[in-house]
Amino acid sequence: MVAFGKKLKQRQNDEWQRYYINYKLMKKRVKQYAHQIEIGAQDRRHVLKDFSRMLDNQIEKIVLFLLEEQGRLASRIAKLGERHNALLEQPEISQISELRESYREVGQDLLKLLFFVEINAIGLRKILKKFDKRFGYRFTDYYVRTRANHPYSQLQQVFKHVGLGAVVGALSRNLHELQDRQGSYLSIYDETALPLQDPVVDAINAAVDRLTYSTNFLTFLAQHAFIMQEDLPTPTGEQPDDGRYHFMSLLLNLVNTFLYMVNTYIIVPTADDYSMSLGAAATVCGVVIGAMAVAQVFSSVYFSAWSNRSYFKPLVFSSIVLFMGNLMYAMAYDVRSIWVLLIGRLFCG
Numbered sequence: 001m002v003a004f005g006k007k008l009k010q011r012q013n014d015e016w017q018r019y020y021i022n023y024k025l026m027k028k029r030v031k032q033y034a035h036q037i038e039i040g041a042q043d044r045r046h047v048l049k050d051f052s053r054m055l056d057n058q059i060e061k062i063v064l065f066l067l068e069e070q071g072r073l074a075s076r077i078a079k080l081g082e083r084h085n086a087l088l089e090q091p092e093i094s095q096i097s098e099l100r101e102s103y104r105e106v107g108q109d110l111l112k113l114l115f116f117v118e119i120n121a122i123g124l125r126k127i128l129k130k131f132d133k134r135f136g137y138r139f140t141d142y143y144v145r146t147r148a149n150h151p152y153s154q155l156q157q158v159f160k161h162v163g164l165g166a167v168v169g170a171l172s173r174n175l176h177e178l179q180d181r182q183g184s185y186l187s188i189y190d191e192t193a194l195p196l197q198d199p200v201v202d203a204i205n206a207a208v209d210r211l212t213y214s215t216n217f218l219t220f221l222a223q224h225a226f227i228m229q230e231d232l233p234t235p236t237g238e239q240p241d242d243g244r245y246h247f248m249s250l251l252l253n254l255v256n257t258f259l260y261m262v263n264t265y266i267i268v269p270t271a272d273d274y275s276m277s278l279g280a281a282a283t284v285c286g287v288v289i290g291a292m293a294v295a296q297v298f299s300s301v302y303f304s305a306w307s308n309r310s311y312f313k314p315l316v317f318s319s320i321v322l323f324m325g326n327l328m329y330a331m332a333y334d335v336r337s338i339w340v341l342l343i344g345r346l347f348c349g
Contacts, residue, residue, distance in 0.1 A: 008119065011115075013116065019065040020062075020119065021058050021059075021062060021124060022058060029051070030130055030134055033135075051131065055143065058124075060154045062154075066117060070163040073109060073110055073167050074166075074167060074170075077106060080103060083099055084099060084174060087099060103175050103178070107171050107204055111204060118207070118210065168208060175201060249312065252315050256315075256322060259323070263348060271285060272288075275341065278332065280338045287342070291346050292345045292346070299349060324344075324347055325344045325347025325349075328340050328341070329344035
């Protein structure tokens, strides 16, 4: 499994490399803090203050670069707007097509910037999670709460990304006006229910939705408390190779469903005859049938907690145990052992 720091470096834009969150440095600093506290060289409060200052500096670096790039995009859109206004007076098809492509180039650069913000937001969330896990302290709650609405905090700029929304709106409106409307005089504001059919705008809207989910301020603490997003987003144009993963998940679910149906409609109705054929008393038949339910009471608690952190691993583990349980249940007749049968039922649970 590739470490998050390596994946972060692989997904970075080389031209903007020094503006990304320095995840490697911060991870190293967390280890240093842990060692210093362990030997008594640092006070916990000093560590929290120093780490908070480091986070503030990293976020400020990201936000200032973000504002600078937003200004460049806005300047390009303003210049294109002048050409757009000139074309409204003297429209030429060739120039309209050229202008539309120029707007789309700005859109592609905007996608890169959205991806930049999303990667940094995930990196920030990851390092906060690592700090909490290492020190057993809810530092994330403290850090986000103290900087949520503070007038001098840069953190809210990462989460609210108002300037990016303005750039997205300007691009969408201008591309909409350049689109062939076939004699319609309606503007984009009159057709809010009809989305603009443009691949660049669609990709931008998808990136904005993903970024909003990733950095939504209200859900940040909830994500931190339960399931954190572990993977980095995929840049536009790259399709993740998730076919094998989804196929395996589907296959395991189908196999599990089949085995559960076998237990419900075949094993349970015939369990008494099967147990008595192995020499068990009639009272043991009830124990055999109920063993699976008893095991489920305990296993459900463990698997519920495990599935909050991961879904695929518990699914694989439960599939293996369920298969082994049914196999032991079937082999009990050959070995003539009621205990093998009973253990198999417990495994199924």
